[in-house]
Amino acid sequence: MHEIITIVTTAGRPDELSMALAAFACKELGAPFEARNKRSIRKMSQELQAHVIVAGKHRYDYYAYGAQEPFFFHPNSAAFRLKRVARGEREPFLEAAQLQQGDTVLDCTLGLAADAMLAAYAVGATGHVVGLEANANVAFIVKQGMESYDTSELPLTACMRQIEVVQKEAVHYLQALPDQSFDVVYMDPMFEETIEEANNFQALRQAGEHMTLTNQWVMEAKRVARKRVVLKAYFRSEWFAHYHFQQYKRATAKFHYGVLELGST
Template identity: 80%
Template sequence: MREIKTIVTTAGRPDDVSMALAAFACNELGAFFEPRKKRSIRKISEEHQAHVIVAGKNRFEYYALGTNEPFFFHPNSAAFRLKRVARGEEEPFLEAAQLEIGDSLLDCTLGLAADAMLAAYTVGGKGRVVGLEANPNVAFIVKQGVQTYDTTELPLTACMRHIEVVQDEATRYLKKLPDKSFDVVYMDPMFEEIIDEATNFEALRIAGEHASLTDEWVCEAKRVAKKRVVLKAHFRSEWFAKYQFQRYERLTAKFHYGVMNTSN
C-alpha cells in the first residue's frame, strides 16, 4: 500500500508568522510546502492526495486525507480534571496509577495528553512523563501544543510543559528500554467499541493510529514497569481477564482501568 504523504500550507491569509511556522513544520516533518492560493484545505488535500498540516497564527491543525474536521491540540478534559484533583477529589486514572512525587510514567498512547498532564501534575518537577504517539503528524501537533499552548488562563495545565513527546510505536519503543526503567507504564489503546459520548475524540480517532493490545505489548510493558502497568479499556473488554489485570470497576462509566503490579 502506498504511504500517504503529508504537505504543509498556511491559513487563508498567511502572514510572516504563519509562513515561519509552516517552514518549521516542513523541517520537522520532512514535508514540502504548498501555497494556499485561496483554495480550501479539502481541495488541496484531494489535488495532492495527501494529509495536510495547516500553520495558523495560533496553532497547527492536521487534516487527514478525506476528512473535513481538523485535529488540533487543546487541554480538553485535563483542565477540569486537574481542578478536581487540586480540590482533593478522586480521579480514577490517578487512583489506578498510584503515582508519587518523583515517579516516572510512560504513556504508550498519548492522544491529547490529558492523562499525561494529570501524571505530570502528580509526579512534579522531579518526576518524568514520556508520551508515545505512533502517527508522526499527531505527534507533531501534540508536541507543539504541550510546549506552546497559552496556559495563562489555565494555570493548572502548566504541567504540560514537563511532558516529553516521542514519535514511536509503543511495542517498538518499549523494546529499546532497560528492565524496570519506568515506575508505571500506561496503555490506553483505541477502544474496541465506539463510545457515543466521546465526540471530542472523533478527530483523533480518524487521524491517529489504531493499535490493538497484543501479547508482546503487554509482555514488554511488564518488563519495563518497576511498580505497575495500568490499562484503560471499554468495560466490555476481554483484555482485563485475558491479561489478568485487576479491574477497577466504575458503575457509571463505559471504560474501566485495570492494574497489574510488577514490583514483586
C-alpha cells in the same frame, strides 16, 4: 493505491508568523510546502492525495486525508480534571496508577495528553513523564501545542511543559528499554467499541494510529515497569481478564482502568 503524503500550508491569507510556522513544520516533518492559491483544504488534500497540516496564527491544524474535521491540540478534559484533583476530589486514573512524587511514567498512547498531564501533576517536578505517539503528524501537533498553548492556568501550564513527547510506536520503544526503566507503564489503545459520547475524540480517531493490545505489548510493558502496568479499555473489554488486569469497575463509566501490580511501592 498511491502513498498518502503530508504537505504543509497556511491559512487563506498568511502573515509572516504563519509562514514562519509553516517553514518550521516543513523542517520538523520533512514535508513539502504547498501554497494555498485560494484552494480549500479539502480540495488540496484531494488533488494532492495528501494529509494537510495548516499553520495558522495561533495553532497548527491537521487534516488527515479523508477526515471531515481537523485535529488540533487543546488541553480538553485535563483542565477540569486537574482542578478536581486540586480540590481533593477523586480521579480514577490517578487512583489506578497510584503515582508518587518523583515517579517515572511511560504513556504508550499519548493522544491529546490528558492522562499524561494528570501524571505530570502527580509525579511533580522531580518525576518524569514520557508520552509516545506513533503518528508523526499527531506527535508534532501535540508536542507543539503543549509547548505553546497560551494559558495562565496553573498547574496546567507546568504539566504540559513537563511531558517529553517521543514519536515512536509503543512496542518498538519498549523493546529498546532496559528492564524496570519506568515506575509505571500506561496503555490506552483505541477502544474496540466506539463510545458515542466521546465526540471530542473523533478527530483523533481519524488522525491517529489504531493499535490493539497484544501479548507482546503486555509482556514488554511488564518487563519495563517497576511498580505497575495500567490499562484503560472499554468496560466490557476481554483484555482485563485475558491479561489478568485487576479491573477497577465504575458503574456510570463506559471505560475502566485495569492494573497489574509488579512490585512494592
